[in-house]
Amino acid sequence: MCRRPRNGAASWRERCSTSHSHHRRLCGTFGAKLSQLLCDDERFCLLIGGRSLAKAVAFASSLGGKAGKEPVVFDRNGDVYKQLSAVAPAVTVDASGPFQTMGGDTYRVPRACISLGIDYADLADSREFVRQIAELDAEARTAGVFVLSGLSSFPALSFAALDRLAQDFSRIDHVSSGIAPSPHADIGPNVIRAITSYAGKPVPILRNGISATGLGLIEWHRVTVAPPGCIPLKSGRFRLVDAPDLDLLPQRFEGLSSMFTGAATKPQSLQRLLAATAQLVRLKLLPSLMPFAPLMHRASKPLASGEHRGGMFVRASGSDRAGQPLEASWHLVAEGDDGPFVPVTGLEALIRKLANGNRPADGARSAAGEFPLEAFERCFERFAIHSGTRHVRPGEVDLPLYRRLPGSAWEQLPRAIAATHDTPEGGNRLSGRARVERGTGFVASIIAAVVGFPKAQDDVAVRVCFTTKGRIEFWTRDFGGAEFCSVQLKGHGRDAHLLAEDFGPFRILMAVVPDGAKLRFVVRGWRLFGIPLPLVLAPGGDIYEEERESRFHFHVEVGGPLIGLIVRYAGWLEEEGG
Incomplete structure (x- = not known):
């Protein structure tokens, strides 16, 4: 009051x-x-x-x-x-x-x-x-x-975001939205009671232009919340919730074909518990989950794990003002205690x-x-809350790899960085000088040898070539005659909005984040033969590109919490013949 x-x-x-x-x-x-x-x-x-x-x-x-x-x-x-x-x-x-x-x-x-x-x-x-x-x-x-x-x-902020997106559309056919609270957020017991009130029960929705029924906390969409220029949230399942938007959207958009509102409860263990018990309600083995709300609220604290970050998204698809297909989305990420x-x-x-x-x-x-x-x-503005929009048009999938990753934040990059990556079909060739350091540990030395990382040198000639084939880039790095290669591509599915780089059987997943005059690469996951490995053990370090005196500079540090430094190399590059 x-x-x-x-x-x-x-x-x-x-x-x-x-x-x-x-x-x-x-x-x-x-x-x-x-x-x-x-x-x-x-x-x-x-x-x-x-x-x-x-x-x-x-x-x-x-x-x-x-x-x-x-x-x-x-x-x-x-x-x-x-x-x-x-x-x-x-x-x-x-x-x-x-x-x-x-x-x-x-x-x-x-x-x-x-x-x-x-x-x-x-x-x-x-x-x-x-x-x-x-x-x-x-x-x-x-x-x-x-x-x-x-x-x-829901619905005030979700509709405000949707009204922003709608400015680019002549017709909207599909709308989906969702919230993903931080697992460490102080969520009150009444929020849990609200969620359990419709768990496993019929939720009226639109599907293919026809009134249909979904199942609360059972049906789901996978979404990666990724504001341009921000480290994305970990991809999550947003499970159907009975939000006001489901009544209000058909009133706002005549001819809407489908809609969805969801919540990505964290941690995943709590979400799986909610989904499994919602099935008991669906099968009429339980009349409601509401009696279990106090227990679930108490369990949410000891089960809390993962990053202290939350977010929200609103996504629309249909036709733009010229009648061409368009998908647009608004994303928000809130850091730490700022989410609530x-x-x-x-x-x-x-x-x-x-x-x-x-x-x-x-x-x-x-x-x-x-x-x-x-x-x-x-x-x-007074909080660590970042938001922005992304647009996907048919022709944009053929843009250079690095231009597609950070979305509109790409325009913030210094010219030297943008010019290095924003190349036409065929790729680019660059050369310059670098300094290389190598870790001295036994395991670090083995990994460096397997990948082909260069040996320690104070000043060595560097040549970098990358060629494009479709939407994939093939990178070859030559340090004084010692080469190592990798393949880079845009992640999809649970790896959406991330740069995937393959070194033999290893895949490293990184967020590409503009940071002032730098472009940073933040490791968000890794895999061996496609099998996810613990993020806490992922190789990584301080990896960035920057412009200095109008020249492209790079700094790459690869190491691990148990094995220490593997390799660190830094230097500059310029286009051959430039």
């Missing part, structure tokens, strides 16, 4: 006086994140609401910033009208959930807000809750308030918009399309 803004704009102060001068916020995992986003603004006074006053007091005291903070007791299952009357907020934000299992009077909180002339917004991800909120539209208009439902990742802020950035944008004297139109509706993507992106 928030109390009367202090030192705010005149229009905002006037709105407060006519609307009882408060924001309200019902505190939970995401409610806490919203409070953290708003506590730096002295115009606000946050009312931290929850069933436990002691917890509300503790949380309020932990918040810094210039905003006022006031802990209050609020029980959504109690006399909502009486509780709201006592604190009289200007805006009530319900961030608690789960909205799938409200029970009783599902809309008791927004109805009470309408009766008291209080604006309302929520983070609902329940398909039914968001769809039926429009039944309150006439009441909200009469009361002169807005009621916005689903101001979260993503679902509440829309709420932050709303409240700051109100503080600046701009109100959404009166009435009750879903928040889909309420804010443009730019409003969310402004909120992302």
Whole structure:
């Protein structure tokens, strides 16, 4: 909750006086994140609401910033009208959930807000809750308030991203989207309860232009979330969830043929557990997984493993403005603890918009399309949250290998790097000088000999030739007469958006990431005869290309955690005859 803004704009102060001068916020995992986003603004006074006053007091005291903070007791299952009357907020934000299992009077909180002339917004991800909120539209208009439902990742952010993509289409046939929370994210028990409410149960979807039924958490799409210029998330299975988008998309795009919304629960062990138990519901061996939600929530902590990163994607396909086939996708990756802020950035944008004297139109509706993507992106800027779009047109699959990997981030590269890789069919020949270091360990020496890495030398002539055949590049590196070769290609399937480089039976998978004046290569996996090997044991090191004094320079370091340095070579190259 928030109390009367202090030192705010005149229009905002006037709105407060006519609307009882408060924001309200019902505190939970995401409610806490919203409070953290708003506590730096002295115009606000946050009312931290929850069933436990002691917890509300503790949380309020932990918040810094210039905003006022006031802990209050609020029980959504109690006399909502009486509780709201006592604190009289200007805006009530319900961030608690789960909205799938409200029970009783599902809309008791927004109805009470309408009766008291209080604006309302929520983070609902329940398909039914968001769809039926429009039944309150006439009441909200009469009361002169807005009621916005689903101001979260689905559908507010997903539709903002889709509206950005739709600018390039004349017709959209297929839409899919999904979220992939970090396995280490602080996901509240209500999120797990929401997921288990539809696990294994029928989920209405569109398939081939016909209304069909999917199975919650059983059907899946494999997607690699990869914003241009960012290290992709590990490829994952996004399992069908019953999100509001599945109702809203056919209303937005006439003639839509198919749609899908999914979640990639991490770690994979927890996802497999959810999928297996969802099958028990499908077979009617269990009526629901909801009784097991507390156990699954407790299990999510000890099972947490892998990178502390999360993400989201929205993908559309159809025809571009010229009638040609087009696939476009929007990707987001959030690093570390910044992920849980993503679902509440829309709420932050709303409240700051109100503080600046701009109100959404009166009435009750879903928040889909309420804010443009730019409003969310402004909120992302303060965090390690990266987003961007990728486009795939028929002719683009024939572009040079390195141009296809980083997407639009390719345009950021210095000219010397781009010119080296952006070559016509046939390849390129370069020559220059380099310094080579070799590891001295027994295993490192054997690996270096098998691959053909050069021996240690302080200054050696280097010649690099790569030829293209279709979408594959064949590389030959010659250090003073000692050659070693590799094959490079773009990964696909679970290796999508990665550079795959084959050295004999070994395949190294790398993310190609522009980083200022450098192009970095970050090892994301490796295989022996196609068999995946532990990433922690993967060979790699500091590998990058850069432009110095208008000349192409390279730095390659190959080693492993158990065997130490294998080889390190660095130097410069220029086109032969250039």
